[in-house]
Amino acid sequence: MTQAREPFLRLRGIRKQFGSFAALRDIRLDVQQGEFVCFLGPSGCGKTTLLRIIAGLEVQSAGTIHQAGRDISALAPARRDYGIVFQSYALFPNLTIFDNVAYGLVNRHAGRDAIAARVAELLRLIGLPEAGDKYPSQLSGGEQQRIALARALATSPGLLLLDEPLSALDAIVRVHLRQEIRALQQRLGVTTIMVTHDQEEALSMADRIVVMNHGVIDQIGTPMEIYRDPASPFVADFVGRVNMLAATVESAGRVRIGARSVACASCNAPAGRKVRAYLRPEDIVARPIAAGDPNTVAGDPNVIDAKIEKIEFLGSYCLVRVAAEGLEGQPLTVYLSLNFLAEQGLQAGSPLRLRILAERMRVFDA
């Protein structure tokens, strides 16, 4: 096997054992130069442990790490080449913003003027050119986190590690800052790994997402791959909202859900197997039933009539739970826009005609 390019960061067989608890099991991962990678998973999945192992703040029980061709597996944090930003910012509260950003520069015996120029450049880069004389407590949370980012980038590290950098911030600041971080990362081209439990954050920022669960990597892929083609029930369930339906395989490309036989492009399990069918709400297209529509739809097996059970208002979109005919009590959730609901005069009890997008449905063994 040949690889197109030597990866910038290469993890092989990383294991971490805390007593009898295996926090990480045989992690294998390549990160390319300039890539933005997100570790995504629920709390306790090992994503932060993995980041801290890459930083050398924790020591793996086994396995190797290579960064830029150099074996850093056993190196102390100070011997590695990275900048890090923590959820708590960890800004030095008794030092000015200038001194905070310059903290790593001073130690490199750069000249006073060179340091001042570099700090000014960084503060401009993060959009806080005037902040130098202030203390961290005088800045907002979002500003403090940007300073932490500037401090981490000051020494131009080859790798930027972000440990849930946005979790402590307000929702609006969070959305704003994630665009800024992404733009900054792309401008500087610095290889970046970010740990997050927020799927929206991962989907919107990352080049590739590493979905982790119980100490193993469930899937590595682009945000679109992760969302559209989840490799496991866990990924399907954890990233985005999903309808999970008990089903039985009828033949290749067909599953039986309740009393209905539905086309399912991705299904190639042997007939008779019990499976779970995963279907995202947006992959069910709904329209009202018009007066002239035929009662039964003989032609398309993926068209189902349903009745609205409950509407959960979420703003411009609503989550609509429907009881579909023949699904034997397995309700479906679909997204409907507020305008659509209003125009069609839909409410609880209204009938709907649904079409399931056969090519989007994924099945996994039950």
Added chain:
Amino acid sequence: MAAVLDSAAPVRQRVHWTDRTGHLALAAIALALAAFLAGPLIAILAQSVEDSRGEFAGLDNFFAYFGTPALAQSLWNSVWVALLVTAIVLPAAFLFACAIARSCMPAKAVFRTIALTPLLAPSLLSAISFIYWFGNQGVLKDWMQALGIEQIYGAPGIVLSQIFSVFPHVLMILVTALSLADARLYEAADALGTSRARKFFTITLPGAKYGVASAAMVSFTLVITDFGIPKVIGGNFNVLATDVFQLVIGQQDFQKGAVVAVFLLAPALLSFVVDRFVQKKQTSMLTARAVPYAPKPRRGFDLAMTAYCLAVALLMCAVLGMAIFASFVKFWPYDLSFSLRHYVFGIIDGEVNVAFLNSLKLAFLTATAGTAVVFVGAYLMEKTHGADWLRPGVQLLALLPMAVPGLVLGLGYIFFFNAPQNPLNFLYHSLAILVLCTVVHFYTTGHLTAVTALKALDAEFESVSASLKVPFWKTFWRVTLPICTPALVDISRYFFINAMTTISAVVFLYAPETRLVSITILNLDEAGEIGAAAAMAVLIAATSLAVCILYLGIGWLVERRTQAWRNLK
């Protein structure tokens, strides 16, 4: 590309040289604690199972001890006095603490300050004062005898004096315990229409029970291990603490002295273990989401509490005031005119000028060197990593001094450092050994203060520094130390005051040229110069007070210089 195989051997991080320096510093602290704490304690244990020729004697010394009725009697005396004092001081201090933490009593700070004044002087100040009140020539001797107590010398005097001197220690613990209340519990109880008594028994008391247990242990231990009070007012009533001194200094019976020391160590060790357990429970009681309790005015309750605290404060002032008054009196009880006679006598004839200077030197060195060692030790434990095999040992040795009574420590120092084969033998009878002993004696409180301050710092400062390739000591110097200076001032003051007032450990260790003012009080009292003894005790209290005010000023300056960033807007 070659396949990368998992290596079976566990990965070990190569230690960076800066971290290695930290490990060396930690090892130095561990070594110091081993030499100046573990060594002396082991020496005591060894001595207690040896005969006078140094042969292993098993438990013979213990059997011999119980075979001496007088000594066994002391054990019983110590225990019942400690129990009685605890039974009295606990409810009394609890009520006082309630007034401070749970009422809207006016002038809380004043009451609290008055209640804490006994901490400024050696514990025996109260004993001297009670002699003036109830002694052979005491003002209120007749009242006391009317109550059926023949004389103050003995158990009555010890109990009274101990109540006075233990009160502030117990009060501090209980105020902390009662301040840690979650207002939401009371609001929930109010919403359910709960009666006041029920709230007290279902919320207040359960919330403070660990504090109460801890306070009881502290009280018992302080009383049983205190030396000054029974020495001054004990008369013929012997207790363990005075026995140790008698056996070791008077009769040179080191083996029996070691046995008594083991008895003194036992309850202290027990209370230490219980206290550690209790502390863990107490902290888990209060979550980060708790809303601090703020008392609301309640006329009757507040008035009753004020009356009670006023009474206690008056009694406190009466004890302290009598010592001050008597120290300025010409010839008690015949000529009560003002005179500096006792001060002059104490300072000139008692040669307290030397002793006073020694005490100041000791206090200063303890307050500086001790604070530095304690803080660096706490920092290395809290904020550095690696050298994990050292850490449990250092942790234990840092907490252990709390469980070691001063008398036991002092005795251990004699056994350990007086041994001719000990390479540290040269320290014996020096001022240095007094400093070392005092630092170790009060190590734990300083350590815990430093740990609390360090725990309040972001845990990732060191990780950030490492990623920026800044060695940890630079961050220690530029960030950790400046942020923690208020805690340093606290630790330093604690060391200073205790070094000024301590008697129990150093009483075994001083030499003529290194005698301390707290010890000269004992000698003056022994020589019958109780007026001069009172004068010297007051002198110490006044010095402590002046130092406290000085520290207040330092604290204010430090706050302004290093903590300005806290109050920016």
